[in-house]
Amino acid sequence: MIPSTSSLTAALQTVAVGAVIYFWMRRKSKPNEKAKPFHVYYGEAISFPFPMKVIGSLPEWIRIPLMAKGSKPSPPRDSIDILGQDSEVDPYEKKLILPGKIWRVRYSYLMSPEFKKxxxxxxxxxxxxxxxxxxxxxxxxxxxxxxxxxxxxxxxxxxxxxQGGDSKQDMFIAKINIDGDDNALLIYNPVRLHPQMIDWINTLGEVKFIVSGSSSHTNFLPDAAKQFPNAKIICASAADLKCQGVGMRPADFLYDVLRDEVPKRYSGRGTYQDALEALQGQARLFHIRGDVCTQALFVLVHKHLFEVDLLYVN
Structure with missing residues (x-):
């Protein structure tokens, strides 16, 4: 039996798509010869499972909507949810990184069995x-x-x-000077904010910026935006899309959008350059793009580099 023209066309299209994915996954990123290597050595490259490689190989215009649709923010439970506010188990571990300037908050929570699977x-x-x-x-x-x-x-x-939980996430708080205010705060990678944590943050100063370091770590971003309604939100377009899906106000700045190439759907929104200007030189932003699965942002403040969830898949 001779295959129909439509069957042959469908088969050729399938082969073509498969070939594109195959060669896309095997592509090599051109190294930046001028870039200085990090002083941290992480050892040999990690080989991710096939599904992760496929996701990482997709172009951003496909990957971002998929991420936004499939992983809307959903805060996990912690010891306070389960044991109550009066429990002696504190989900927060505070550490002073730079006196009067930078604090780290390590938040412990329980990963759901479904998410772990x-x-x-x-x-x-x-x-x-x-x-x-x-x-x-x-x-x-x-x-x-x-x-x-x-x-x-x-x-x-x-x-x-x-036991405190089986998973942890770090939040960093930096005190910066904005418009002459030495008590302005920048929160990087916000965690779950129970009342006692909000009260403690308010003793440090006024939150002016909330920065999402990754388009994957967004479970706690909508709540942080709600708790600090006057703070400017800096995040990736995928994070913005996901969080608006659960009611968060639109982000003020999208760090993966450049001023000279703003898509129509983001018209009127702040760009990477706008975010830098709003920070008034108090922090530097480095968007890691090109060969990572997520949209990731490094923040350099007071000579300290904040980073989260940089997933290489090539």
Missing amino acids: AMGSLFGNVNAAAITNAPDHLKETLEKDIAAAEMYDTMSEKERAE
Whole structure:
């Protein structure tokens, strides 16, 4: 039987799409010969599972809508939700990084079993094979991670809450000078903000900027925007799209949008350059683009570099 013309056309289209994806995934990014290497050595490159490579290989105009549609912000539960406000378990660990200038808040929470399973499917599960294939300097860390994960898997939600939680996320707060105000605050990568955390932040100064460091870490961004309604929001277009889907006001600045190439859908919105001007030289922004799965932003303030969720997939 001779295939119909429509069948042949469909087959050729499928082959063409497959070829495009294949060669896109195998492309090599041209190195920047003028760039100075970081002084931190992370060892050998990590080989991500196939689904992650496919997502990372998609062009941004496809990847961003997919990310926005499939991962709307949904804050996880923590020890306060489960044990109550009067619990002795504090989900926040504060650390002074630079006296009077920079603070780190490490927030502990409980990862839902569904999300943990999804992350395992996307990134691959850490197991004995992963330890064997890992660089020597990472094997001890992986062994500890596996032991901790196995311990938490046997616990009830209350027991995990009593341990503080099984996942952590860092938030950084920097005091900067905006319009002559030395008590202006910049929050980078906001975490869940319970009343006691909001009260503590207000003792440091007035929040003028909320910066999302990644288009993936957005679970707590809408709440931060709600708690500090006068703060300017700086985030990626994907983060803005996701968070507006759950009611957040539009971000003031989109760091992945440049002033000379603003898409019509973002007309009137602040760009990367606008964000830099609003910061008045108090912080520098570095949008990492081109070969990462997420939209990521480094922030340099007081000679300290803030970074989160930089996922290389090539």
